[in-house]
Amino acid sequence: xxxxxxxxxxxxxxxxxxxxxxxxxxxxxxxxxxxxxxxxxxxxxxxxxxxxxxxxxxxxxxxxxxxxxxxxxxxxxxxxxxxxxxxxxxxxxxxxxxxxxxxxxx
Amino acid sequence: xxxxxxxxxxxxxxxxxxxxxxxxxxxxxxxxxxxxxxxxxxxxxxxxxxxxxxxxxxxxxxxxxxxxxxxxxxxxxxxxxxxxxxxxxxxxxxxxxxxxxxxxxxxxxxxxxxxxxxxx
Numbered sequence: 001x002x003x004x005x006x007x008x009x010x011x012x013x014x015x016x017x018x019x020x021x022x023x024x025x026x027x028x029x030x031x032x033x034x035x036x037x038x039x040x041x042x043x044x045x046x047x048x049x050x051x052x053x054x055x056x057x058x059x060x061x062x063x064x065x066x067x068x069x070x071x072x073x074x075x076x077x078x079x080x081x082x083x084x085x086x087x088x089x090x091x092x093x094x095x096x097x098x099x100x101x102x103x104x105x106x
Numbered sequence: 107x108x109x110x111x112x113x114x115x116x117x118x119x120x121x122x123x124x125x126x127x128x129x130x131x132x133x134x135x136x137x138x139x140x141x142x143x144x145x146x147x148x149x150x151x152x153x154x155x156x157x158x159x160x161x162x163x164x165x166x167x168x169x170x171x172x173x174x175x176x177x178x179x180x181x182x183x184x185x186x187x188x189x190x191x192x193x194x195x196x197x198x199x200x201x202x203x204x205x206x207x208x209x210x211x212x213x214x215x216x217x218x219x220x221x222x223x224x225x226x
Contacts, residue, residue: 001169033211033212095143095155
């Protein structure tokens with residue numbers, strides 16, 4: 001079965017860029033999506049179709065997908081960005097989520 | 107405004123069947139190219155996709171749960187439902203319903219989630 005691998009945790013200082021990766025076999029051939037989840041809340045869509053932002057999502061969030069790796073980038077991290085982040089793709093009629101990355105803003 | 111809301115028992119006994127309903131409001135569940143999914147999240151863990159149903163009634167399920175899962179759609183009530191049989195403590199989780207955009211396969215709307223505990 002298809003798997004997506006994310007680092008369990010990433011730490012960043014306020015105002016600095018943060019990068020979260022998502023690895024999967026030939027991921028570039030699939031659309032990657034990204035979600036943010038804060039404690040006690042439902043996930044929120046951040047990025048879809050590899051690099052598109054829904055309305056209302058700040059421009060500091062961006063995405064890319066090349067080779068086997070999808071990447072979520074936060075250009076200037078805010079305290080409010082501290083959350084869990086999940087990538088998601090689709091393979092053989094099944095939805096797959098990455099294991100999630102906890103972003104800590106120090 | 108589009109909204110999804112889960113409902114159902116918060117406590118289920120082991121070996122019984124978990125049943126949840128998701129009510130969609132703000133548009134017709136039968137219109138557009140959307141899939142209607144169930145996703146769960148055990149406490150402190152990641153997201154696990156359970157399965158989905160299309161407006162045509164066709165379904166796809168997570169292979170690891172397929173033998174125990176049934177998802178159905180009731181367009182007259184603007185609802186879709188989840189049944190998970192033979193539950194164990196490992197099925198204790200927050201259960202979310204979500205809408206998946208057909209062609210691009212991302213989840214644009216999520217319910218608030220409902221905690222289901224499996225315990226005697």
